[in-house]
Amino acid sequence: MRVLFLQMVLWKLHSLMKMAMYLSHLICLSELTIAHTDDLVLADVYIDNGFSGTAFERPDFLRLMEDVKKGKIQCIVVKDLSRFGRNFLETGYYIETFLPKLNVRLIAINDNFDSSREEDRNNISVPLKNLVNEFYARDISKRVSTYHELSMSRGSAIIPRATYGYRLDKTENRLYVNPETAPVVKMIFRWYLMGMTTGKIAARLNYMGVLTPKAYRMVKERGEAMPENELWNIGKLRDILRNQVYLGRLVWGKRKRAFYLKIAEHKTSKDEWIIHENQHEALVTESEYEQVQELISRSADKMRTKPELYGEHEEPLRGKVFCAVCGRVMTYESYAYCNNRNGGHFYCHGNNLRSECRNDMHSDLLKMTVRS
Numbered sequence: 001m002r003v004l005f006l007q008m009v010l011w012k013l014h015s016l017m018k019m020a021m022y023l024s025h026l027i028c029l030s031e032l033t034i035a036h037t038d039d040l041v042l043a044d045v046y047i048d049n050g051f052s053g054t055a056f057e058r059p060d061f062l063r064l065m066e067d068v069k070k071g072k073i074q075c076i077v078v079k080d081l082s083r084f085g086r087n088f089l090e091t092g093y094y095i096e097t098f099l100p101k102l103n104v105r106l107i108a109i110n111d112n113f114d115s116s117r118e119e120d121r122n123n124i125s126v127p128l129k130n131l132v133n134e135f136y137a138r139d140i141s142k143r144v145s146t147y148h149e150l151s152m153s154r155g156s157a158i159i160p161r162a163t164y165g166y167r168l169d170k171t172e173n174r175l176y177v178n179p180e181t182a183p184v185v186k187m188i189f190r191w192y193l194m195g196m197t198t199g200k201i202a203a204r205l206n207y208m209g210v211l212t213p214k215a216y217r218m219v220k221e222r223g224e225a226m227p228e229n230e231l232w233n234i235g236k237l238r239d240i241l242r243n244q245v246y247l248g249r250l251v252w253g254k255r256k257r258a259f260y261l262k263i264a265e266h267k268t269s270k271d272e273w274i275i276h277e278n279q280h281e282a283l284v285t286e287s288e289y290e291q292v293q294e295l296i297s298r299s300a301d302k303m304r305t306k307p308e309l310y311g312e313h314e315e316p317l318r319g320k321v322f323c324a325v326c327g328r329v330m331t332y333e334s335y336a337y338c339n340n341r342n343g344g345h346f347y348c349h350g351n352n353l354r355s356e357c358r359n360d361m362h363s364d365l366l367k368m369t370v371r372s
Contacts, residue, residue, distance in 0.1 A: 043073060059327035068104055075105040081113060162221075163245045164213035165283055175245070175280040180220070182283055184210055188240055189284050192292055198241075202232040212236055241292050244275070248282035251275050315344055323348040 044067070048058040067073045076099070078084045084091060084106070099106055099115065106115040113120050159175065162168035165185035166175040184205075191201050211219060212232055218224040244251050252274040255267055284292075321330045330346040 062327065068099075068102060073104065075107065077107045077109065079108070080110040081108045084108070159250070161217075163243065164216065164240065165246065166280065177281050177283070181216060185240060185246060185283050188237060189246075189288055189292060192237075192241060192295065193288065198234040198237040201237055202234060205232040213240075238296070241296060244289075245280075246283040247286060247289055248278050248280055249275055250279045317346075321346050 046060040046064045048060045064073065064076070068076075076084075081091070081095075084094070095106060095115070107113065159168055159173055162175060162178070165178060165182045167178040168175055188201060188205075191204075192198070196204075210232070212230050213236065215227055215230045219226055240246075254273060315332050318332045319329060321332075322328065323330050326348065328348055330348045332344055332346050
């Protein structure tokens with residue numbers, strides 16, 4: 001008798017703070033399920049790190065759905081239904097309509113659910129579990145957001161990583177001056193105050209072979225290989241010159257999101273920022289910092305056109321460009337040249353466990369790529 005082998009996929013969504021050991025346990029659990037099911041063989045593993053289960057636009061989930069559409073996957077195994085998704089309506093659509101239409105089997109181990117069994121498909125507890133999962137996700141999101149805001153206001157929020165120029169003592173949750181990179185920061189401020197443009201500063205740092213903040217983290221702190229084509233540029237220098245951390249401050253709340261209110265991550269206005277003074281040693285004085293901000297403002301004024309003459313610049317690709325690394329919608333920032341020509345670029349603030357995501361692409365280059 002010929003045995004039909006179905007390709008099987010393990011798909012597991014877990015939060016950013018989950019340990020690798022836990023993931024390994026789940027994979028072993030699913031492999032054990034496969035071993036007791038004669039017609040299944042492991043085809044691939046799909047993992048989405050740091051993405052909410054209430055949203056379905058997750059990189060590996062989208063890759064899974066593409067493989068399902070192509071007929072590469074005939075069975076999906078998850079730990080439980082909440083791992084598949086925590087959005088009641090969309091989860092119900094996939095379980096009750098999308099997957100059955102493509103004849104794809106779904107197994108939720110801890111829920112003892114198998115869509116190949118008619119009694120499971122018709123069980124009223126399945127949609128109820130999906131509804132509970134969504135409410136649970138919203139409740140957790142609300143609790144986390146509230147706790148995070150409270151921690152920021154008290155000045156006790158966890159510092160995620162060291163800012164360039166400092167090292168992070170995770171035990172004390174405090175920044176200390178890094179003797180290797182702090183002189184570079186001071187030099188950047190000094191050069192800019194002397195009248196050097198950010199373009200010339202970037203060229204000088206690249207000529208000197210000074211590691212960029214990203215390269216320093218990867219090579220010096222993580223022991224990884226030197227990233228290709230990682231050079232200083234105007235954007236990296238502007239980030240440093242505008243950063244209030246070099247005044248000894250910690251600034252929280254520059255970006256916010258609230259999954260339980262379906263509010264996507266977004267930039268906040270300065271009056272919403274939470275600033276704590278004298279949190280660590282400053283690298284520049286208040287006077288030096290203010291002088292730099294004034295010079296940056298003057299430079300920006302030269303590049304900015306008058307809106308009453310040239311109108312607001314519209315970008316047709318706004319909201320339609322997604323990051324190839326983390327899957328987030330890339331933000332569009334417009335500007336105008338002094339020759340009255342409009343321009344702009346797309347950039348990404350997404351982060352995941354494997355790599356820091358700071359993709360950036362000029363809109364003109366993107367349009368040329370699309371046309372070709």
